[in-house]
Amino acid sequence: xxxxxxxxxxxxMFLTFTLKNTGTALANAIRRISMGQVPVLxxxxxxxxxxxxxxxxxxxxxxxxxxxxxxxxxxAEGEDxxxxxxxxxxxxxxxxxxxxxxxxVSCVSKKIPIIELVEGQRLRFEGxxxxxxxxxxxxxxxxxxxxxxxxxxxxxxxTVESFGQMTAGEVMxxxxxxxxxxxxxxxxxxxxx
Numbered sequence: 001x002x003x004x005x006x007x008x009x010x011x012x013m014f015l016t017f018t019l020k021n022t023g024t025a026l027a028n029a030i031r032r033i034s035m036g037q038v039p040v041l042x043x044x045x046x047x048x049x050x051x052x053x054x055x056x057x058x059x060x061x062x063x064x065x066x067x068x069x070x071x072x073x074x075x076a077e078g079e080d081x082x083x084x085x086x087x088x089x090x091x092x093x094x095x096x097x098x099x100x101x102x103x104x105v106s107c108v109s110k111k112i113p114i115i116e117l118v119e120g121q122r123l124r125f126e127g128x129x130x131x132x133x134x135x136x137x138x139x140x141x142x143x144x145x146x147x148x149x150x151x152x153x154x155x156x157x158x159t160v161e162s163f164g165q166m167t168a169g170e171v172m173x174x175x176x177x178x179x180x181x182x183x184x185x186x187x188x189x190x191x192x193x
Contacts, residue, residue, distance in 0.1 A: 001026065012167035019156040024149070027156040031145045034175040036135035038142040040165040041069040041105060043083060043127040050124040053089075053117055060115060064127055065139045067095050067112050071131075071165040072104035081105050081129040089117030098127070105129070108164030143171045 001022040008015050019027055046061040053060075064085075075081070081102045087093040096110035117123060134141030142165055147158045162168040 008167075008169060012169060013162045013164060015158075015160040015162075015168035015172065017158050017172075019147070019158060020154070022156070024156075027147055027149075027158075029179060030158075030172075030175055031147060033178050034143055034145040034160065034171055035141055037133050037178050038171055038174045039077070039131040039133055040071045040140055040142045041075065041081060041129045042132055042137075042139040043067070043069070043129045044132065044139075045128045045130075046125050047127075048125045050122050053115055053121045053123055055115060060123070060125075061127075063114055064098070064125075065137075067098070067114075068108040068163045068165050069129055070104065070106050070108055071142075075131055077131055079130070083127040083129060084125075085114075085127070086124045087117060087122070089121040090119045092116050093123060100129075142166065142174075143168060 002020040004018045004020060006015070006017040019030070043065050046057070046064060048057045048061075051057055051060065069081075081100055083098050083100045085093070085098050087097050093114045093116075094110060095107040095112035095114065097114070098107055100106060115123060132140035141163065143160050143162045145158065145160045147156045149156055160168040160172060162171055166174075
């Protein structure tokens with residue numbers, strides 16, 4: 001296997017590369033692991049203290065969960081990151097209004113609209129973010145990854161677009177680590193390690 005023509009763009013959020021001397025099974029494993037098994041933070045539980053807007057609590061919780069969060073290294077399964085939001089109308093509530101006390105954890109974009117409040121409407125809640133994987137729910141998906149196969153050169157041309165929790169390059173490095181760990185586990189269970 002050989003990786004060539006690695007190109008990054010859009011501040012590291014976009015990555016293309018060519019994978020040579022391998023089969024479809026490995027190319028598809030790389031694509032599937034990058035989208036479904038790289039752990040990222042997402043708000044998974046909401047405690048609503050006040051909501052007199054026109055939207056149900058569940059609708060707002062779903063919107064909040066889909067806001068991508070920067071996911072620095074160092075978080076383990078089971079650890080929570082607390083987010084808070086307190087807003088009053090009139091005006092649009094944006095992702096910039098979500099605050100976290102954890103260093104390095106914040107919304108990827110500050111301009112994602114959450115809800116429009118009119119005069120007298122209030123929204124106040126706490127949200128708990130945790131690590132999860134895309135195979136569990138789309139809010140935990142780190143990227144979109146696809147490839148095309150060139151019949152003439154027998155190469156797989158990959159495109160990876162990060163949602164911003166980490167760079168596309170970091171997503172692919174974590175994909176490689178996950179794949180390596182799975183192979184090592186398989187070898188150990190087969191008595192080869």
